[in-house]
Amino acid sequence: MAEGHRATPEPQAAAGSGHAAGRGRPGLIDRRDLVAALDRAAEKQVTLVSAPAGSGKTSLLRTWADRPHQDRRRIAFLSVRPGQQDAQLFWLALLDAVRTAVGAEGAAEPSAVTPGFDGGVVRDKVLSEITASPTPFFLVIDDLHELESAAAVEQLGTLLTGLPPGVHAIVATRHDPSLRLHRLRLAGELAEIRAAHLRFTEAETRELLAATKIVLSDEVAGALHQRTEGWAAGLRLAVLSLTGHPDPERFVAEFSGSHRTVAEYLLAEMLERQPPHVQRLLLRTSLLDRVNGELADLLTGATGSERILLDLEDANAFVVALDAGRTWFRYHHMFADLLRLELRRTLPGNIPELHRQAARWFAEHAQAADAVRHLQAAGDWAEAARLLADHTVSLTLDGQAGTVVALLHAFPARTGEEHPELALVHANADLYQHRLDEAQAHLEIARAYADTTAPDRRQRLRMAIASLDLLLARLRGNFDAVFEQADALPSRTTGQSTTEVALAGDLRALALLNLGVTEAWSLRLDDSERHLLEGVALARDSGRPYLEVACLAHLGFASGNRSFALVRRRCEEALALADRYGWGAEPVIVPAQVSLAGTLICTGEFDLGAQWLERARRATQSEGEPGVRLLVHLVSAMLPAARGQLQETLAELTAAEQVHSHMRGEHGLWSRVIGWTAATQARLGMVEQARATLAALDERRAATGEIRTAAAVIRLAEQDPAGARRALRPVLDGTAPVNSFLTPIEAHLLDALACRDLGDKHAAGTAVEQALNLAEPDRMILPFAMTGAWELLETLPQRTSHAALVSDILDVVRGTTPGSPDRPPSVPAEDLSPSELRVLRYLPTNLTRPEIAGELSVSLNTVNTHIRRIYAKLGAGDRSAAVQRGRELRLLSNGRG
Incomplete structure (x- = not known):
């Protein structure tokens, strides 16, 4: 059954035949x-x-x-x-x-x-x-x-x-x-x-099944293709056996290389054609999922195995290299099945010791999961339990939490009672699956066991327990407990042996992650950034890319008080690293995805932001970390709010409230959720509900800038602009605490709306200009769209220093996203100084250099110096070229459409 038609290997054509017959055979497909x-x-x-x-x-x-x-x-x-x-x-x-x-x-x-x-x-x-x-x-x-x-x-x-x-x-x-x-x-x-x-594709496998009138579900047909790896003979033999079979789906579930017809074929065509020493290697290494020359030498008691494996791969003998250097190999699934069958038939007594030898090799080469699997296969449950308990945290830090769960399930039902150290593994698995109460119970069992175990293991178990305690507190949103426990974890040099030092380093990196994340959710962003950066460095030093991704994923959010350019750069770094290791759709990268989405939405790139937000939502677990879930709902509320879809906004904010209700501590963004909830209710005409939302808050919370801006929205909805201005005064004068860079911009815009309603156009213009001053460094567009204050921009003087930003804002609310998808990424903000950026943003206007100097209250000489530097940094020869380059680099808008 080759590319034209695939079938079982056929009798050899007679030597010398000009053409071989074979047309019209039933059950074949045209390839x-x-x-x-x-x-x-x-x-x-x-x-x-x-x-x-x-x-x-x-x-x-x-x-x-x-x-x-x-x-x-x-x-x-x-x-x-x-x-x-x-x-x-x-x-x-x-x-x-x-x-x-x-x-x-x-x-x-x-x-x-x-x-x-x-x-x-x-x-x-x-x-x-x-x-x-x-x-x-x-x-x-x-x-x-x-x-x-x-x-x-x-x-x-x-x-x-x-x-x-x-x-x-x-x-x-x-x-x-x-x-x-x-x-x-x-x-x-x-x-x-x-x-x-020559391999059949999955679509061709389905076509072959249809040609022989075999009906299988897409899932089962896919399983058959995966099992055979598209191997023609295997598929044909399966099809022959499936014809008339009373339970075809059960047949596929059980179909393997040990199936009689397949085994006979592989035995005759492959295994028996090999010399005895090659057969010995194939049989003894068949119990491995992957093999290299050194491991094969160990299991065969011979030398030269790597050369044999290379020759087998070159000979297309169902041996597949797994790396570019051709050092690791695996056997075709069905060939491996046949080899294991023959191993059980010919050397059943050797199998447990072969597994033990493999386990020792993998343990010595820091491949704990493989070592545990072989210990389990050998029936050495006690040693498997000890090894898994010792490495459960490290495996999790390598992104193998799912592997830990699978290994745990492979133990006999009552093994945990005989080996209480597995309680630590159960706790780790519970945390991965967000079964927090069960995790707490297993940690108590592990704690009691650690107190009674041998001194040489006691400290290691206690360190691991402490790290899981910290993760449990974070997942429960118990931020105070995280801060209390973080200092109790080991320094990088704790431990007597190399293994203990490595474990201490792993646990310290995990502690830094948990601490940094908790600080981020508490809006202690400077502390969070410092600890997450230290965690990144430690993860790199210890070769833990999964942990590095986890730290990097939160760094974008932690950089929010610095600049959007830095947030975006750090999020993209985390995303690139996650994609490199195949974690681009895993929960570990969600914080970077949602932080990037929030940044894009804030700057008016709604469609691109929506794409990243959708990826974050798909990867967010329904029972996952509450801090992440709250952030996802909050950012999900921003997009419809900017588009005037207030019912959808309220639904997302309500979901965020529900998440927060299950947290033991208060998320730093909580006042933002409550404030936006009340403001959205007011904009929907639900003024009484909005007032009730704020009335439920205590005095401390009610004094925050986010709640005061919400109160101003309610006042505006009640047609009380003077009351709105009074509510905003503590925000505008800086006496009200704020937890978001958006809040002061919102406050100025709401103040502008209030001034307009009071008939004070000059004050309204001044307030809008102040909002633009705050929005300019990060090109903030969202607050203008959310508050409806963008309408005031139509009446601003054309001589405003924010002409490019104003153009961007108006483009967005009219349905045009600034820039184009193929526009080059922006240069780092450091390339142009803040003063140079201010001058650059006047260049698209008709203002002369002296007029620009007057607007900025600087000397003409200073403006000339800045313009020369701008030209040099942007590689421009004149004002027009500098404006064009500024637009390409997203430093300026593309102008009004």
Whole structure:
């Protein structure tokens, strides 16, 4: 069953047959793409089809050769007989195939074997016959791996590299022969079709099932494809067994390389063809999911295993390299099944010790999860429990918390009672699954066990328990407990042994993460940033990329009091690292995704922000960390608020309140949630509900800037602009505590709306200008859209120093996002100083340099100096070029549409 049609390996065609029959076989599918690929490859001088047994090489060649329009071509088709050692028989068979193809006189009679055979002479006869025939001419040789005559292989190589124009050769084999085709490869005259091309795709697997009228669900069909890895023979054997089967889905669930028909095929075609020392290696290492030369040497008690593994991979013997350096290998799933079956049949008594040897090797090479698996397979439950307890935290820090859960489930049901140290592992697994009460109970059991265990392990267990206590407090939102416990964790140098020092480093890094996150949720952002950066450095030093991603993911939020450019840069760094390790859709990266989304939404890039927000929502667990979930709901409320979709905004804020109600401490963004909730209610006309929301707050909370701005919104809804201004006064004069950089901007904008309602246009303009001053450094657009104050921008004097920002704001509320998707990323804010940025933002206006100096209250000389530096840094030669470059770098808007 190759690219044209795939089927079980078929009987060898007779040597010398010009075309092999095979058209119209039932239950096969037309693989046009694969046949077309062979057509394109066949345009080269030589095409090599190299793949394992049962990959469909013969079927591909026959389908390609048997097509009706191939009658216009001359095709000599030869299948090498099994175990062909006689060079004369091979060359005579090839000569007969060529003569049959060209219709030579007497071609029906096979050439006679003669004494004194000269392979070179017959090779030249073959070449002569081909050269004399009309072109195009194709020489197709199947099963070349069966040719065991080195002389014949060498002579064939000479023939293939010397074919005349218009003559092409296609060679199919299970492993690459020594034909010395490297010159053809360099010349671009060698095409290669390998196992990857021959494998069935999942769609083709479903097509094959449909062709044989076998009905399976998409999930089960996918499982069959995954199990067989698209191997043609395996699929065909499965299809034959599934035909008429009473329970096809159960068959697929149980189908493996140990299935009788598959095992018989693999045994005959693969295992029994290997010499005894190779069979020994394959059997003894089959219990491994992956193997390298050193580990294979250990399990076989021999040397040279790496060379054998490399040769097996080169020979397409169902051995697959897992890394570019070809140091680690695995066996094809079905071949591994067969090998394990044979190992159980031939060496059952050796299996436990093989697992123990593998466990010791993996433990010595810091691969604890593999070591635990093999200890469990050997039935050494006590040692497996001890090893897993010692490494449960480290495995989690490597992003293998799910692996820990799986290993835990592999223990017998009552193992925990016999080995109480597993309570620590249970606690860790509970925390991963956010079963916090169960985690607390298991930590108490682990604590009691640690008090009674041997002194050499007591400290290690206590350190691990302390780190899980800290994580539990964070996940419960018990921030005070985190701060109390953080100092009790070890320094980087604690411990007597190298292992203990490494564990102490891991636990300190975890403590820094938990502390930094808690400080972030408490809005102690400077402290959070410092501890998270230390955690990043420690994670890098100890080679813990998962922990590094976790710290980096929160750093964006922790940088929110610095600049949006820094937030964005740190979020993108975290996202890039997570993608590199395949964690781009995991909960660990959600803080970076949602912080980036919030930044984009704040700056008016709503569509891009919505994309990142959706990714964050998909990865957020319904019972995950409450601080993260609250942030996701809060940012989710920002987008509809900016678009005037107030019911959706209120729904997200209500969800955020529900999350917060389950926290034992108060999230720093809580006043933001309450303030926006009340403001949204007021804007929806729910003034009484809004007042009730604020009335439930104590005096401390009611005094915050976020609540006072909400009170101002309520006053405006009640048509009491003077009352709104009174509510805003403590925010505007800086006496009210605020927890968000958005709050002062909102306050000035609400004050502007109140002044407008009072008829004081000058005061309204001044308030808007102050809001623009605060919004300018980060290009803040969201507050103008949320409050509706953008309408006031239409009446601002054209000489405002924020013309570019005003243009951006108006573009956004009119439905045009500033910039374009393909615009280059912004340069770091440090490239232009704040003073230079202020001057740059006047350049799109019609103001002269003296007028700009007057607006900024600086000397003309200072403005000239800044402009020269701006030109130099942006690589611009004049004002127009500087404006264009500023727009490309998102330092200026693209102007009004």
